[in-house]
Amino acid sequence: MGNDAVFRVDGLRKSFGPIEVLGGVSLDLHAGEVTVLMGANGAGKSTLVKIISGVYERGGGTMSLAGQNFAPKTPAEAIRAGVVTVHQNINDGVVADLDVATNLTLDRLSGSGAPTLFNPRRVRREAKAVANRMGLMIDLKARISDLSLADRQMVAIARAMAHQPKVLILDEPTSSLSSAEADRLFALLDWLREQGVAILYISHRMSDIRRLADRIVSMRDGVVSGVFDSKPLDYEGAVNAMLGRKIQLDRIVARNSARPVLTIDGLRIAEGSRPISLTLGDGEVVAITGLVGVGKTALAETLFGVRKPLSGTMVLNGKAYAPGSTGEAIAAGVFLVAKDRSENGIVGDFNIQENISLPFHKRMSRLGVLKRRVERATARRQIGELGIVCRSEKDEMSALSGGNQQKVMVARWMSQAARLFILDEPFQGVDISARRDIAAKLRASANGRATLLFVTELDEALETADRILVMSEQSIVGEHRNADIDLERLLAEVAGGPLHSAA
């Protein structure tokens, strides 16, 4: 440590059309050190990684590797130069139908100088060399599809390491691993660190970060918002720099609620997590915040009947509530605006009107025949209510902006009265004005139901909620009334205690 940077990025810029994604990022990586890169969705991490690994062309700035100018035009060039990236999706890195040996030597099968004929013996010999160097204990004859995710990732990393890179970049490598599997990965990374590899590790998981980080770099809105390299590392500071407040907040007058709508008792949503207990009141807007991957969506889906809890009970309106399907949840008055609207919400072949009526066909039909007049009237009313910018209710969804598409999703679920209204990342990919419209609408119509938001961005919670709950490690770890909030404590809770750091 303390030596010169082996890899240096200086003033890197990148724009897609008019949108600037990276606004001058500078970053140093040192040999034998793990640098953790933190940033919320859209902060520009992936773009940065893709430029470094030669997938994107940079818009400006310089990169240097071991003092030499580094400007890869293709991923292959970056690998040859000694910068290797293991991407987030493990299965992108391996070919499931081939055996381990072939996977370990896959990159030698093509390119100039590769022999035309496939020689299994030579492949196995080379694979063995690769595996031995890494201390990989996997049967070389096994098919990738028979391996666990962690083993597949080991194979992908081992192949990457066969190039003896100077820099290794891992993009959220533990996002689909169990904690035992993650431990094996960490052991491997420790070993690589000792070998003097400079590692850039991108993650949201605080337990990973506590386990591995020598330095933390936080990114926000396309720039580096904080560098933390003095021990002990300031984890709260890093989270603050990543989530930090960027806009003037609209003041919220926090409300209290006396009448409970939903009571959750001892709900466990993941193996080994602590139980969740909470109460949501009539007229209240509650936000649950936490980093990506702490179980926010799992909790939302549990409430909506998509998945079943491991244990615990829920009471809705004084009656036991255990939805077996989304249909039952809707019938009970529990609605969910799911995250990733294009994946989970929008029916692409349907126009605005048909998208809005989707969950309520039964209420809008007689003897199974849809009452189109009611459908159209509902759509028109909702378009007006939420201020959806469109020519008419017959517009295609693809003609709308992201903010207006999201408004349609919210309008869909607000077209009927809910008892519990859940919104999972409702402000994702939504411009600021649409975001304010939606938040204002949620607050104005809050009476008569409980409203529950799941958001990663703290600003969004502070802007909309009466009460903010903090989620970490699949459980609720803190609660704040949205008035004179103790941000220090809140951020510390988001950053999480060292629950799994012994791992």
Place this chain on the structure above:
Amino acid sequence: MSSGWVRMAAARDHAIRYGFIVLLFGLIAYFAIAADGFVSPQSAVFIFQSVAITGVLALGVTATLVVGGFDLSIGSVATSAMMAAAYVMVVLEQNAVVAIVACLLIGAVVGLINGWLIVYMRVPDLLATLGMMFLLVGLQRIPTEGRSIATGMTMPDGSVANGTFGRAFLALGRHRFDFFIPNLIPVSVVVLLVLAVLIWFFLEYTRFGRMMYAVGSNQRAAELAGAPVKAYKIWAYVISGVFASIGGILLAARLGRGDIASGNNLLLDAVAAALIGYAVLGAAKPNAFGTAVGAVFVGVLLQGLTMMNAPYYTQDFIKGVVLVVALVFTFALSGRGTR
């Protein structure tokens, strides 16, 4: 931008929307001039009759296309139903009602099995129904050891089958209703029209049809909107199976025997009609009206060409050309095809 550009876009829009309908009428006009006797009630009825059975099958497969699936087993369901009808009446010596019920049951059960394979066993739709197709092609030959079924045939055990096709059953294939002209419209055409209106109404106007489209467009969104997606998918295959078995009943009634060699073209013709239907009115999605128009389009083309003495062996080629052109209309020009 210039108004020329706008006009061009509008023209393209119109081409996509009405192109196929215009083509259909153009074709009719052409044959009316070129082929003697093409424009007559008899000719029109003949066209409808020739497409009645494939049309019924095509309407069924449309239901599976709507939920984003596909049913390759319809042809063999139809021939199985035909063989079953013949077997029930000729060998088991039962009446027409029993035969029809047996056929419909076969269609429904095959549809249920297809749906189960696809939804619960996670077999991809094309493969599941392909497997079912092979299974049925084989199965329908087992009871008679590969022989066609007709009154007086010798059974594998040496006995003679003495049952006959009931008069009522044969009427399904041979009776003609009076319509201004006596003995004009065959029953099969009426069945086609009734089923077309039924399925069209079901898909366009009921909540079940609407949700089937939602399932086909974005299954996850439909599920999160409270729809029992699995049930909808299975029902689509049941509809397809039942429609195919109705096609089989009509086929048996027309032939008056259980002909092991008939029905070879049913699958391809039906699928072609349904896919041509994508292009009708620029729908760019499976729809009952389009399917019916697609079936008629193929019928008109073949009838016209036959009357102009085009050789029979060019038929499949021409059908193929029409299908490819229709698919280009759907996917390239409208630019919003998803399947």
